[in-house]
Structures are given as structure tokens and as C-alpha cells.
Amino acid sequence: MSRRRTPARAAAPRTGAPAAAAAKNRWTIWILLGLVVLTVAVFAPVRHFDFVELDDPLYVLENPHVAGGLAWDAVAWAFSSVHGGYWIPLVWVSYMADVQRAGMDAGALHATNLLLHVLSTLALFAWLRASTGSDWRSGLVAALFAVHPLHVESVAWITERKDVLSTAFMMLAVWAYVAGLRWRTWVRAMVVPALFAAGLMAKPMLVTLPFVLLLVDVWPLDRLGAAARPPARSIASATATATASGWTSLLVEKIPLFVLAVIASVVAYSAQQGAGAVNSVAQLPIVLRLENACVSYVTYIARMCWPVGLSAFYSLPSSIPPWKAAGAALVLVAVSGLVIRLARRYPYLPVGWFWYLGTLVPVIGLVQVGLQSMADRFTYVPLIGVFIIVAWGSADLAARWPIARRALPVAGAAAVVAFAIAARVQLAYWQDSVTLWTRATEITLGVDTYQAHMSLGGVLRAEGRLAEADAHYAEASTLRPSSADARHQLGLVRGVQGRLSDAAVLLAEAARLAPADAQIRADLGFAYAGLGRSEEATAEYQASLRLNPDQARLHNNLGALLADRGRMREALVHFAEAVRLDPASDQWRVNLGQALARTGRAAEALVQFREALRLNPGHAVARRAVEALATTPAK
Numbered sequence: 001m002s003r004r005r006t007p008a009r010a011a012a013p014r015t016g017a018p019a020a021a022a023a024k025n026r027w028t029i030w031i032l033l034g035l036v037v038l039t040v041a042v043f044a045p046v047r048h049f050d051f052v053e054l055d056d057p058l059y060v061l062e063n064p065h066v067a068g069g070l071a072w073d074a075v076a077w078a079f080s081s082v083h084g085g086y087w088i089p090l091v092w093v094s095y096m097a098d099v100q101r102a103g104m105d106a107g108a109l110h111a112t113n114l115l116l117h118v119l120s121t122l123a124l125f126a127w128l129r130a131s132t133g134s135d136w137r138s139g140l141v142a143a144l145f146a147v148h149p150l151h152v153e154s155v156a157w158i159t160e161r162k163d164v165l166s167t168a169f170m171m172l173a174v175w176a177y178v179a180g181l182r183w184r185t186w187v188r189a190m191v192v193p194a195l196f197a198a199g200l201m202a203k204p205m206l207v208t209l210p211f212v213l214l215l216v217d218v219w220p221l222d223r224l225g226a227a228a229r230p231p232a233r234s235i236a237s238a239t240a241t242a243t244a245s246g247w248t249s250l251l252v253e254k255i256p257l258f259v260l261a262v263i264a265s266v267v268a269y270s271a272q273q274g275a276g277a278v279n280s281v282a283q284l285p286i287v288l289r290l291e292n293a294c295v296s297y298v299t300y301i302a303r304m305c306w307p308v309g310l311s312a313f314y315s316l317p318s319s320i321p322p323w324k325a326a327g328a329a330l331v332l333v334a335v336s337g338l339v340i341r342l343a344r345r346y347p348y349l350p351v352g353w354f355w356y357l358g359t360l361v362p363v364i365g366l367v368q369v370g371l372q373s374m375a376d377r378f379t380y381v382p383l384i385g386v387f388i389i390v391a392w393g394s395a396d397l398a399a400r401w402p403i404a405r406r407a408l409p410v411a412g413a414a415a416v417v418a419f420a421i422a423a424r425v426q427l428a429y430w431q432d433s434v435t436l437w438t439r440a441t442e443i444t445l446g447v448d449t450y451q452a453h454m455s456l457g458g459v460l461r462a463e464g465r466l467a468e469a470d471a472h473y474a475e476a477s478t479l480r481p482s483s484a485d486a487r488h489q490l491g492l493v494r495g496v497q498g499r500l501s502d503a504a505v506l507l508a509e510a511a512r513l514a515p516a517d518a519q520i521r522a523d524l525g526f527a528y529a530g531l532g533r534s535e536e537a538t539a540e541y542q543a544s545l546r547l548n549p550d551q552a553r554l555h556n557n558l559g560a561l562l563a564d565r566g567r568m569r570e571a572l573v574h575f576a577e578a579v580r581l582d583p584a585s586d587q588w589r590v591n592l593g594q595a596l597a598r599t600g601r602a603a604e605a606l607v608q609f610r611e612a613l614r615l616n617p618g619h620a621v622a623r624r625a626v627e628a629l630a631t632t633p634a635k
Contacts, residue, residue: 028129031139032122039118039146042420045427046110046156053433053459054312055159058084060095060109069100082271090201091161109158116164117155121146123171124384131178131220137391140412144387147420149307150300151383153376156430162203163380169199170206170381177213181221193256200260204268205381208359210257215355217250219347224250269367284316291325292316293364296374297357298328303376304383307422311440312429313455315448316365316373332357348392355385371451433459441472450479454486461493469493484514488523495527503527511540518547522554529561537561552581556588559595568599579608586616593625602629 051061060066063083065074070093078092094112102108121142128138145151154163173195180188192213199206217223224246303310336357339349363378394412398405429439437459440452457472473490480486491506507524514520525540541558545551559574575592582588593608606629612622 027135031135032125035121035125035139035142035146036118038143038416038420039121040114042147042423043114043117043155043427045424045431046114047107049106049110049156049430050432051106051158052430052436053455053462054157054436055084056157059091059159059161060099061104063092063095066092066095066099067104068096070096085272086162086204087267087271088162088202088204090198091165091203094161094165106158109161110156113155113158113161113164116161116168117146117151120164120167120171123168123175127171127175127178128220128388130175131216134395136409137395140391140416141384141387143416144390144419145384147416147423148304148383149310149419149423149426150303150376150379152310152423152426152430153312154380156427157377160377163377166199166203166206167381169195169202170209170212173199173209174212174216177216178221188253193260196257196260200264204264205359205362207261207265207268207362208381210254210261211358212355213254213257214250215351215358219351222347288320289365291320291322292373293366294325294328294332295320296364297360298331299374300360300379300382301386304379304386307419307426309443309447310376310426311443311447311449311452312436313440313451314373314375315451316371317448346393346396348388352385352387352389352392355388356382359385434463441475448479450476450483450486453479454489457489457493461489461496466493466497470497482513484510484517484520487513488517488520491527492523495523495530500527500530504531504533516547518544518551521547522551525554526557529557534561534565538565550581552578552585552588555581556591559591563595563598568595571595572599584615586612586619586622589615590619590622590625593622597625597629605629 051057065077068074074096075093078089078096081087083092095109098105098109098112124145125138125142128141129135132138154160154167173192176191176195177188180192196206196209199209335353339353343350359382360378363375365373391412394408398408429436434456437452437456441449441456443449443452453472453476457469457476460466460469460472470490470493473486473493476486477483477490487506487510491503491510494500494506495503504524504527507520507527510520511517511524521540521544525537525544528534528537528540538558538561541554541561544554545558555574555578559571559578562568562574563571572592572595575588575595578588579585579592589608589612593605593612596602596605596608606626609622609625609629612619613626616622
């Protein structure tokens with residue numbers, strides 16, 4: 001005889017439910033406020049930071065379209081042009097808006113980066129909380145994202161507006177995707193693709209969003225019904241589809257997103273290739289790329305756990321020890337196998353791990369852009385996957401062991417505080433160019449500091465600190481004896497210091513290392529000319545012009561050298577070419593006029609002197625020449 005189930009308990013009023021919901025909402029609000037306060041407390045000093053000599057001039061300071069603020073022609077340029085190897089119109093427009101609001105104030109641009117970082121942090125918490133129902137675990141992920149030292153570069157570097165802007169759109173897109181599952185209406189059909197498109201117009205690294213959404217479908221949304229245990233109470237529990245065709249339907253609904261990703265990938269690759277930033281297989285063999293990718297994957301995790309020795313630039317090594325690459329590959333395979341094996345029991349493990357692996361693919365170096373082996377900013381989105389593993393994994397461990405349950409909140413808070421302190425220390429290195437590159441030269445643990453010494457040398461030379469610049473260029477030459485650039489820059493500094501003999505030796509060595517570099521040959525010619533070695537100077541000028549004939553100044557210099565040696569007809573050819581290439585230069589016209597006058601072509605000389613005076617009415621030499629030629633009777 002079966003026992004009837006009484007409806008009494010089900011029918012009883014749930015008087016405690018509204019109060020519990022209100023208390024939960026209050027906690028959510030407090031967590032949101034805490035995330036804002038924490039993030040601002042760590043990054044507030046950026047408001048007083050300067051621009052840095054690391055692409056900031058290219059992106060903002062020396063970009064005339066940005067400098068003019070918001071204007072229709074500038075916005076049109078943003079959407080129609082590739083600048084710096086990227087098509088990122090929304091980044092340019094955001095810079096223009098900052099300049100329109102506050103002028104060319106570095107602090108204002110830094111503040112916008114910080115606000116976007118706060119927005120990403122809050123949106124990350126929002127979609128995790130909405131899809132899992134967990135305030136504290138979602139809050140821990142968001143807090144780690146907000147203050148991890150590896151993320152300092154993305155926030156504190158004005159040029160990396162790309163990161164913070166694109167990620168804000170990405171987190172909002174995931175939030176809209178999760179929220180849209182309640183209604184299955186225009187939110188997923190229109191809002192998610194629109195946010196995705198906007199993110200792609202800020203940074204093409206966002207092409208992995210469709211892949212991320214598939215991972216979110218697996219966990220925490222459990223749209224495939226794959227979890228062995230019941231999913232967390234959330235808005236997604238009613239959408240589980242546990243059907244054999246689940247994957248197909250999930251893929252089909254994301255076809256518009258995949259189309260956008262393909263288009264953005266093609267545009268991004270074409271832009272980088274057009275800028276000459278994509279290295280060929282001959283320059284960087286596939287084996288080296290794969291080795292560097294494996295080592296970078298493991299190194300990022302190690303630096304996530306112990307963020308020391310962070311640098312603004314990590315040079316790509318010429319070779320990687322086979323044992324190191326093989327060991328890294330073995331770690332990746334082992335971890336991947338383990339998380340797959342535990343997937344049914346702990347679905348967040350493969351989701352977090354493959355989030356990390358997948359979102360790093362565009363910047364892991366398989367398509368190598370630039371000369372860096374890795375970069376802190378590349379972890380901005382990928383580490384979210386690892387943070388998810390940490391938050392949910394530690395909660396599961398605590399559920400097994402009561403001691404861990406008591407220690408977990410303390411450990412989580414301690415980790416956040418420790419990372420916040422480390423981030424604040426790392427942040428200080430980004431306050432200006434000298435501080436940034438000085439710090440980079442001090443890092444010796446597994447980091448090639450060649451580029452750091454080169455960059456610091458350039459900053460110091462621009463500030464007139466020639467002796468210090470000399471020391472750093474010399475150190476760069478020692479670190480990389482095969483570098484023509486290091487010897488070239490050191491030679492230029494020695495030349496400015498008046499040490500022309502040293503400069504000539506260094507520039508000659510640079511020319512030997514890079515014989516096809518037109519600028520090095522021109523600078524070597526200039527050093528020889530300063531030493532009175534006219535024949536050698538002439539040969540170097542001519543070699544440089546064969547490599548690049550469109551150098552107005554060099555044509556003028558060669559013309560002057562030939563004129564001094566009495567080779568006036570040859571000099572005339574080069575003076576005339578200098579004027580053709582740069583007709584707005586009054587000095588080139590004066591030189592041409594003097595050469596014409598010396599060869600008896602007074603009428604033609606007078607034309608050049610008068611044009612020089614039109615360009616520069618205060619040019620005394622041109623004025624005296626015009627007066628002299630105008631009073632001289634024609635022969």
C-alpha cells in the first residue's frame with residue numbers, strides 16, 4: 001500500500017523566502033561596492049601618471065587625428081584607417097573623447113582606463129553570479145581579476161586601452177548572453193552580436209568570444225546537461241537541453257558570432273601584415289613558435305601564482321632548450337587530461353582550463369606579431385578561467401574538510417590583499433618612461449633586458465642625459481653583440497657628445513652588421529664628413545641613396561660635400577633633387593641657388609633665392625644673394 005505524500009509542507013507559506021532574498025541582495029550590493037573600492041584603491045595613482053615611451057606617442061601624443069579631439073573627419077579616419085597595425089576605431093574614438101573632454105592630459109586618459117577596468121570587473125561578477133547563484137565565489141573571481149599584478153600593464157598603459165575597452169564589451173556580452181536565456185528573444189539575437197562587434201572594433205583578440213560562450217554553455221549554464229550532479233540554482237537551470245543534438249544547436253545559434261570572428265581575424269591579420277609586423281616562417285620557424293607557446297602557457301601560470309620579475313617587454317629568444325619546451329608541453333597535456341577526466345564531477349575544471357588555453361591562442365605566438373615572447377597584458381582575459389578554477393575548486397575542497405571550510409575565507413581574503421599590494425608596487429613602475437624602463441633593466445631572472453636598455457637609452461637621450469644613455473646603449477651592445485641597432489644608437493650618442501672617432505667606429509660596425517640599412521650608412525657618412533674623411537663620406541652617402549633615393553636631406557648633404565670638393569655639376573644634381581623632394585625647404589633652395597651661381601647660371605640662381613625668401617622672408621643669405629644678383633648686369 002503506497003503512502004500518500006502530504007501537501008501540507010508544500011502549501012505552507014514561505015515567509016522566510018523574501019527576507020532571505022533581501023539579505024542575499026544586500027550582500028550582492030556590498031560585494032559590488034567592495035569591488036569598486038578595492039579596484040580604485042589599487043589603481044587610483046594612475047590619475048597622476050604620464051605618457052610612456054612605449055607606443056603612447058604613436059597612439060596618442062603624435063597622432064594628429066586624436067590630438068584634435070572629436071571631429072567628424074577624425075571619426076571617419078578612425079573607421080577607415082589602419083594605424084599602428086590595427087583596425088581599432090572605437091579605441092581611437094575613445095581617445096578623441098578623452099582629449100575633447102580634458103585635452104592632452106595623460107591623467108584623464110589613465111582615468112578612463114581605470115573606469116573601464118572597474119566596469120569589466122563588475123560585469124564579470126554579474127554574469128558569474130547570475131549563472132551560478134554564488135556571491136562569494138563570483139566575488140573572489142572578480143577580485144582576483146581586478147587586482148592581479150599581471151593586469152597592471154593593461155590598466156596603467158594608455159596604449160592598452162585596447163585591452164580594457166574590448167574586455168568591457170566582452171564581459172557585457174557574456175552577461176547579456178546569460179541574461180538572455182531567460183527570454184530567448186532579441187537579447188541574444190541582437191545585443192550579444194552588437195557587443196561582440198563593438199569589442200572586435202577595440203581589439204581583435206576578442207575573436208575567441210564564441211568559444212567562450214560555448215564553454216559557458218557547458219558550465220555554469222549546463223545547457224548540455226552534462227554535469228553529474230545537479231547544477232547550481234540559477235536562471236540557467238531551466239534551459240538545460242540534455243539532448244544528443246545539443247552541441248549542434250549550440251553551434252548553430254552562434255553562427256553569426258563565428259562569422260564576425262572570421263571577418264575580424266582576416267582584417268586583423270591583413271592589418272598586421274600590411275604594417276610589416278607579422279614574422280615569416282623563415283624569420284621564426286614553426287618549431288620555435290610552438291616551443292615558445294608551450295613555455296609561455298606554463299610561465300603565465302607560474303607568474304599568476306608568484307608575480308615577481310614582471311617586465312614591460314620579454315624578448316623572444318633565438319632558441320629554447322628542448323627539455324624546457326618538452327617539459328612545458330608535458331605539463332599542458334597532463335593538466336588537460338586530468339581536467340577532462342574530472343569533467344563530469346567538476347565541470348568548472350575543463351571550462352576554466354580551456355578558457356585559459358583558448359583565449360590565449362590569438363596572442364600565444366603561433367602567428368608571431370612583433371618580437372616579444374610573451375606579455376603581461378595577454379593574460380587579462382585568459383586568467384579569468386584559472387580564477388574560476390581557484391574559486392570553485394577551493395570551495396569544493398572546503399566542503400570535504402571542515403578545517404579548510406573555516407580557513408577558506410581567510411585564505412581568499414589574504415590572497416586578494418597580497419595581490420593588491422603586489423599590484424600597487426608594480427603599478428608604480430608605470431608612472432613615467434624612465435621609471436618603467438629602469439625597472440625593466442633591473443630584472444634579470446629569465447628575462448633578456450636588451451630591449452629595456454635600448455628603450456631606456458632612447459628616453460634618456462631625448463631628455464639630454466647623454467652619458468646615461470651612452471651607458472645603456474653600451475650595455476645593450478654587450479648583451480647582443482650582433483645588434484646593428486645597438487651600435488647605431490650608441491654611435492649617434494657618441495657623435496652628439498663630440499666623440500666622432502668613436503662614433504665612426506661604432507657606425508662602421510653597425511653598417512657591417514646591417515649593410516642594407518640606409519639610415520646607418522647615412523649616419524656613418526655624416527661621421528666621416530665630420531672627421532674630414534670626404535671620400536669615405538661620399539661613398540657612404542651614395543650607398544645610402546642607392547638603398548633609399550628619397551632622402552632630401554642626404555641629397556643636400558652629398559651635394560654640399562661634392563661642392564666643397566669642386567665637383568659642382570654632380571653637386572647641382574643632388575641639390576636639385578633635394579629641392580624636388582622637399583620644395584618647402586628654404587635652405588635646400590639657397591644651396592641650389594649658390595651652386596647655380598657658382599656655375600654661371602645667375603638667372604636660375606635668382607629664381608631659387610627669391611623662392612627661398614618667399615618661404616622664409618628672414619633668410620639673410622638669400623636676401624643678400626638676391627640683392628647682389630639683381631644689381632649684377634646680365635652677361
